[in-house]
Amino acid sequence: MNARLGRRTCTWLLFIMLVWQVTAVPVFAQEAVAVSGPLAAQVEKSLADLSGNGESLGASAGIAVYDLTEKAYLYTHNEKKNYTPASNMKLLTTISALDRLGPSYQWKTELYIDGNVTPGGILQGNLILKGYGDPSLAPQDLRSLADAVKAIGIKQVHGNLLLDDSYFDETRLGIGWMWDDEPYGYSAQISALAVHKNFVTVTAKAGAKPGDAATLSIEPKTSYLTVTNKTKTVEGAAADIAVERPRGKNEVIVTGTIGTAAEPYQEDVTMEDPALYVGDIWKQELAEAGIQLQPQAAIKKTVVQGGVPLHTHLSKPFRDILVELNKESDNFYAEMVLKTLGATQNGKGTSEAGAEVVADVLKRAGIESGFKIADGSGLSRFNLITAEQMVKLLAFVQDQDYREALEASLPIAGVDGTLRNRMKDTPAQSKVLAKTGSMGGVYSLSGYVTARNGHKLAFSMIFNGLYKYEYAQKMQDAVAVQLAMYPENVNPAGFTPKPAKTYKLSAKIDPILNQPATAGLTTSVLIQSLDGEVLYERDADSLVTPASNLKLLTTGTALNQLGVDYTFQTELYGDSAIQKSGVQNGNLYLKGYGDPSLHTENALKVQDGVSIEQIAKWLKDKGLKRVNGNLVMDESYFDEQRLGLGWAWDDESYSYNPTLGALALNRGTVMIEYKPAGQPGELVSMNLLPKTSYVQVINESHTVPAGEENTFAITRDRGTNTIRLTGNLPADHPGDYERVPVEDPAKYVGTVLKEALLNEGVSFAPNSSVTIGKVPATAVKWNAFASKPLQEIVRYLNKQSDNFYAEMLLKTLGAVKKGEGSAEKGAQVVHEDLAAKGGSIYFDMFDGSGLSRYSLVSARHIVAELEGMTHSPAFSAYDSSLPIAGVDGTLKNRLKGTPAENNLHGKTGSMTGVNSLSGYVTTKGGKKLVFSILVNGYAESSKVMTELQDQIVTILASLE
Structure with a gap:
C-alpha cells in the first residue's frame, strides 16, 4: 500500500x-x-x-x-x-x-428573528434556527417553532431562512465509514441542526399496469432532494428495487422492477448538508402555519453571534x-x-x-x-x-x-x-x-x-x-x-475438549505471540514446508482483514488464469477509415480494456506501456488534422462502480483510494507538486501534472516562516474534480508531491487525449466534446495499443503494492472469465482458482487490493495460494514479483542484517489496526517454507506487529 x-x-x-x-x-x-x-x-x-x-x-x-x-x-x-x-x-x-x-438532559433548538416586525405583521429581516444537536427533532417540532413565529403576530417574512449548525463541526460522517453505506438511513450525516434523523423515506408502489413506472413518494415531502425514477412495473408479487444516491449529490436514483401484486418497497435515504434540509421542511411548516415568505427568500447558513432567542424548543429527556x-x-x-x-x-x-x-x-x-x-x-x-x-x-x-x-x-x-x-x-x-x-x-x-x-x-x-x-x-x-x-447447567453429553496442539516451532514462536504487548491482537499464523509439514500454526483458520496480502490472491489468480504474457488492449476507432485529407467528419472512439499502466509522459509514469502522447503522435503520423465529431470514450468493458465496496469515505482524496474504470489514466490520479514560495505570506508554489483543464485547483495555502507549524493539506471536494490546497507550509519545507484521484476516469482520459492532440496540431470543431459511449458496430478499428505483458504488470503491482493495479486486474478477471468486468465476478474467479489449488472457498473478497474492510481471509487461505502457485507454470513470474527482504519493494528496509535478508520473498500489508506478511523463505538448511502472518487488533504501536513478524521469519530463515 x-x-x-x-x-x-x-x-x-x-x-x-x-x-x-x-x-x-x-x-x-x-x-x-x-x-x-x-x-x-x-x-x-x-x-x-x-x-x-x-x-x-x-x-x-x-x-x-x-x-x-x-x-x-x-x-x-x-x-x-x-x-x-x-x-x-x-x-x-x-x-x-x-x-x-x-x-x-434535554437538547434545545433556538428560534431567533433578525429584523423588525411592522404593525401589519411583516418581518423586515430573517428567521433563524440554531441547533444544539437534538437527535429527535421532527417535522412537528418545526411546526411548533412556526407556531411560535405566528404567535407574535408575524404573517410575512421579507427576508431569508437562516440556519445555524455551528454547535457541531462540519465533518458529516464518522471516521472510517464506508462510502457504499452513505445512501442509507443508518449512515445519515451528522449535523447540529437535524430533522427526521437526516433522512427521507422513499416508497415505491407498483404502477397501474405492467410497463408503467412505479409510483414514488418521499416522506417528509421536500424539494431538497431530486428523485429520478428508472423503475418499471412488471407482473407478479416480487420487488427488485435499488436506491442510489451518488456521492456528494442530493439526487436519489431509483431503479429496478416491482410486481403489480408486490408490497410497497421502502428505503430510508440520506442527503448532503442536512441543515439545509431542515430549512426546506421548516419553510413548508411556516407555510402551513399561514406565514408567507417572499418567492426570492433563500435558505442558507449563518452563525448566530448573540441575542436572546424568541423561542426555545426542548427535546424529550x-x-x-x-x-x-x-x-x-x-x-x-x-x-x-x-x-x-x-x-x-x-x-x-x-x-x-x-x-x-x-x-x-x-x-x-x-x-x-x-x-x-x-x-x-x-x-x-x-x-x-x-x-x-x-x-x-x-x-x-x-x-x-x-x-x-x-x-x-x-x-x-x-x-x-x-x-x-x-x-x-x-x-x-x-x-x-x-x-x-x-x-x-x-x-x-x-x-x-x-x-x-x-x-x-x-x-x-x-x-x-x-x-x-x-x-x-x-x-x-x-x-x-x-x-x-446458571448454576443448573449440566456437562454436555459426549463432549471432551480437544487438547491444544503443539508444533515443532511452538517453543520458539509461542513466546513471541504471548508477550503482554500482543494481548490485544488476533494473529492468524500458518507455517509449513512445501512438502506439507506444518511447522507451526495458531488461529490459522481465523478470518481477519488481510490488507494488501489480498493482492497475493488477486495476482496469483491473474497470472494463473490469464497467463504471464497477457496484455491489456486500448483500441482506437473512427466512424470511417482514416481520411487522406486528414479531416474526420465523424467521431473518434477510444475503448479501454482495463490497462492499469496507461499514462502520460511525466512524473506520473511508473512503468513503460501505452501513453496518451503515443496515441496522439500515432494519429498525427497517420495524417489526422481535424476532428469534426466527438471524442467518445468507451469504458463499457468494466462496470460503473468507481470504488471498492468497503472503502472508507474519508480516504477519497488519497492516491491509494483511486477511482476505477476500464479506461483510466495515471492510476486514476493527477499529481500536485508543491514547495514553499520565495517569501512568507505568498501562496505555496504548485505544479499540476498533467497540465490539464480536467481538474480545478484552488490554492488557498500560504508559505510561513521556517519552523512554524506545517498545516498544509491537499483535499478534493467529494464527488467533484475540484482540488483544494489549504493551510500553511513552512519556508524550510523541502517540497513534495501528492497524487489525487479524479472522478469519471474515462472523461479524464478523453480530456487529456484531446489536449495532447491539440498540442500535436490537430484541431477540433467548435462543438466537439468528450463524451462517454460505446463503439458502434459500424466503426472502423484504426489501431490497438498493447500494454507490457502481465508478468511485468504484476511485478510492479506487488513490489509497490499498488491498489489501482490490483483492482484493475480483479475486474479484468471478471470480464475475461465471467463476461462481466466487476469486482464481484473477479472475486468468483479467485475463489474458483483457489479451490482448484486445494484451498477453502469460505472467505470474503470484496476488492482486489485489500483496502476493503469487508474482505476477510485466513492464513490458511493465503498459504494455500502460495503453495498452490508453486505448481503453476506462472510461479517464476509470481515469485519474482514479490518484494525481497532488505532489497526492494515494500520490504526494502526490513530484515536487513538478518538471515531473511535477500532470502524472504513476501508481500506486506498494513492499515490501521492491521498488519500482514506472507510469502516464501528458505531455511539455513536449504528447506523452502511458505508462511502467512496476519495480525489484526490493538497494539500501542504498529511496530509491535511488524516486530513479531520479523522475529518469526528470522527464526524460520535460521532453521538448520
Missing part, C-alpha cells in the same frame, strides 16, 4: 487511539482467570461446534461472563483480545452520556431518547450524542472531543489501556474493545444512580427491540437485557442476565471474522440460555 498512508494514519491516531492507565477497580475483586465447570463446558462445546463447521470456523470470539453478586468470573475466552464491536459501541457512548449529561437509541440500535442518535458530549464537556462538537469524554468515563470505570474509539455508533471498523473491558464497564454501571435508565433502554430477549425475535420460549426470555451489534463479519451481544439462582451476570460476546453471521447468533443465544440457567 502507498507509503503516504502512514502520514494520514498518524493524524488519525491522534484522536482515535485513546489509551488510559487503570487507576482504580471499584467493582472487580479479581482479574479474569480460567474457570471450569458445566457452564464453561457448555460454552466450550458451542465454540467447538462453531470451529467444526467450514462456514463458521473462521470466527474469532472474545467472551467474558462475570457474576456481579459473587464478584467473580464464571467464564472467559480471548477476553483480552480487541475486536470490532459494531453496535455494542453504543454501550460506551450511552453510559458515558448518562454519566456526564444525566438521564434528564435523554432517558426517553435513550430507549429508542439502544432498543432499536439507532446510529444517528448515537453519533449526535457523541458530538454532544464533546460540545458540552470539552467545548468542541466533534467526534474526537466526544471520544475523549468516553475514554475518561472508561478510565473512571477502571478500564485498562488498550482500546480505540472512532465513533459513537459502532459503524466504524476502527473501534476496538475487549470483552473484558465491556464487562468491566457494565459492572461499573451497577454502582451508578443511572443504572435503571441504562437497563430500561436495553433490548429484552424475546420481548422488544433488536432482541424481540431472539431466545423466545427459552429460559433466557425476559431474563436477558442486552445490546446487539452486527455488520459484515461482526456480531456482538453484551449486557445483563438474571440467572436461575437470582444472581445478576454481566456478559459480553464479540465475534469477528464471521463468514455467515447466523452461526454466531445461534451460539450467542445458546450461551445466553445457559447463563439464564
Whole structure:
C-alpha cells in the first residue's frame, strides 16, 4: 500500500487511539482467570461446534461472563483480545452520556428573528434556527417553532431562512465509514441542526399496469432532494428495487422492477448538508402555519453571534431518547450524542472531543489501556474493545444512580427491540437485557442476565471474522440460555475438549505471540514446508482483514488464469477509415480494456506501456488534422462502480483510494507538486501534472516562516474534480508531491487525449466534446495499443503494492472469465482458482487490493495460494514479483542484517489496526517454507506487529 498512508494514519491516531492507565477497580475483586465447570463446558462445546463447521470456523470470539453478586468470573475466552464491536459501541457512548449529561438532559433548538416586525405583521429581516444537536427533532417540532413565529403576530417574512449548525463541526460522517453505506438511513450525516434523523423515506408502489413506472413518494415531502425514477412495473408479487444516491449529490436514483401484486418497497435515504434540509421542511411548516415568505427568500447558513432567542424548543429527556437509541440500535442518535458530549464537556462538537469524554468515563470505570474509539455508533471498523473491558464497564454501571435508565433502554430477549425475535420460549426470555451489534463479519451481544439462582451476570460476546453471521447468533443465544440457567447447567453429553496442539516451532514462536504487548491482537499464523509439514500454526483458520496480502490472491489468480504474457488492449476507432485529407467528419472512439499502466509522459509514469502522447503522435503520423465529431470514450468493458465496496469515505482524496474504470489514466490520479514560495505570506508554489483543464485547483495555502507549524493539506471536494490546497507550509519545507484521484476516469482520459492532440496540431470543431459511449458496430478499428505483458504488470503491482493495479486486474478477471468486468465476478474467479489449488472457498473478497474492510481471509487461505502457485507454470513470474527482504519493494528496509535478508520473498500489508506478511523463505538448511502472518487488533504501536513478524521469519530463515 502507498507509503503516504502512514502520514494520514498518524493524524488519525491522534484522536482515535485513546489509551488510559487503570487507576482504580471499584467493582472487580479479581482479574479474569480460567474457570471450569458445566457452564464453561457448555460454552466450550458451542465454540467447538462453531470451529467444526467450514462456514463458521473462521470466527474469532472474545467472551467474558462475570457474576456481579459473587464478584467473580464464571467464564472467559480471548477476553483480552480487541475486536470490532459494531453496535455494542453504543454501550460506551450511552453510559458515558448518562454519566456526564444525566438521564434528564434535554437538547434545545433556538428560534431567533433578525429584523423588525411592522404593525401589519411583516418581518423586515430573517428567521433563524440554531441547533444544539437534538437527535429527535421532527417535522412537528418545526411546526411548533412556526407556531411560535405566528404567535407574535408575524404573517410575512421579507427576508431569508437562516440556519445555524455551528454547535457541531462540519465533518458529516464518522471516521472510517464506508462510502457504499452513505445512501442509507443508518449512515445519515451528522449535523447540529437535524430533522427526521437526516433522512427521507422513499416508497415505491407498483404502477397501474405492467410497463408503467412505479409510483414514488418521499416522506417528509421536500424539494431538497431530486428523485429520478428508472423503475418499471412488471407482473407478479416480487420487488427488485435499488436506491442510489451518488456521492456528494442530493439526487436519489431509483431503479429496478416491482410486481403489480408486490408490497410497497421502502428505503430510508440520506442527503448532503442536512441543515439545509431542515430549512426546506421548516419553510413548508411556516407555510402551513399561514406565514408567507417572499418567492426570492433563500435558505442558507449563518452563525448566530448573540441575542436572546424568541423561542426555545426542548427535546424529550435523554432517558426517553435513550430507549429508542439502544432498543432499536439507532446510529444517528448515537453519533449526535457523541458530538454532544464533546460540545458540552470539552467545548468542541466533534467526534474526537466526544471520544475523549468516553475514554475518561472508561478510565473512571477502571478500564485498562488498550482500546480505540472512532465513533459513537459502532459503524466504524476502527473501534476496538475487549470483552473484558465491556464487562468491566457494565459492572461499573451497577454502582451508578443511572443504572435503571441504562437497563430500561436495553433490548429484552424475546420481548422488544433488536432482541424481540431472539431466545423466545427459552429460559433466557425476559431474563436477558442486552445490546446487539452486527455488520459484515461482526456480531456482538453484551449486557445483563438474571440467572436461575437470582444472581445478576454481566456478559459480553464479540465475534469477528464471521463468514455467515447466523452461526454466531445461534451460539450467542445458546450461551445466553445457559447463563439464564446458571448454576443448573449440566456437562454436555459426549463432549471432551480437544487438547491444544503443539508444533515443532511452538517453543520458539509461542513466546513471541504471548508477550503482554500482543494481548490485544488476533494473529492468524500458518507455517509449513512445501512438502506439507506444518511447522507451526495458531488461529490459522481465523478470518481477519488481510490488507494488501489480498493482492497475493488477486495476482496469483491473474497470472494463473490469464497467463504471464497477457496484455491489456486500448483500441482506437473512427466512424470511417482514416481520411487522406486528414479531416474526420465523424467521431473518434477510444475503448479501454482495463490497462492499469496507461499514462502520460511525466512524473506520473511508473512503468513503460501505452501513453496518451503515443496515441496522439500515432494519429498525427497517420495524417489526422481535424476532428469534426466527438471524442467518445468507451469504458463499457468494466462496470460503473468507481470504488471498492468497503472503502472508507474519508480516504477519497488519497492516491491509494483511486477511482476505477476500464479506461483510466495515471492510476486514476493527477499529481500536485508543491514547495514553499520565495517569501512568507505568498501562496505555496504548485505544479499540476498533467497540465490539464480536467481538474480545478484552488490554492488557498500560504508559505510561513521556517519552523512554524506545517498545516498544509491537499483535499478534493467529494464527488467533484475540484482540488483544494489549504493551510500553511513552512519556508524550510523541502517540497513534495501528492497524487489525487479524479472522478469519471474515462472523461479524464478523453480530456487529456484531446489536449495532447491539440498540442500535436490537430484541431477540433467548435462543438466537439468528450463524451462517454460505446463503439458502434459500424466503426472502423484504426489501431490497438498493447500494454507490457502481465508478468511485468504484476511485478510492479506487488513490489509497490499498488491498489489501482490490483483492482484493475480483479475486474479484468471478471470480464475475461465471467463476461462481466466487476469486482464481484473477479472475486468468483479467485475463489474458483483457489479451490482448484486445494484451498477453502469460505472467505470474503470484496476488492482486489485489500483496502476493503469487508474482505476477510485466513492464513490458511493465503498459504494455500502460495503453495498452490508453486505448481503453476506462472510461479517464476509470481515469485519474482514479490518484494525481497532488505532489497526492494515494500520490504526494502526490513530484515536487513538478518538471515531473511535477500532470502524472504513476501508481500506486506498494513492499515490501521492491521498488519500482514506472507510469502516464501528458505531455511539455513536449504528447506523452502511458505508462511502467512496476519495480525489484526490493538497494539500501542504498529511496530509491535511488524516486530513479531520479523522475529518469526528470522527464526524460520535460521532453521538448520
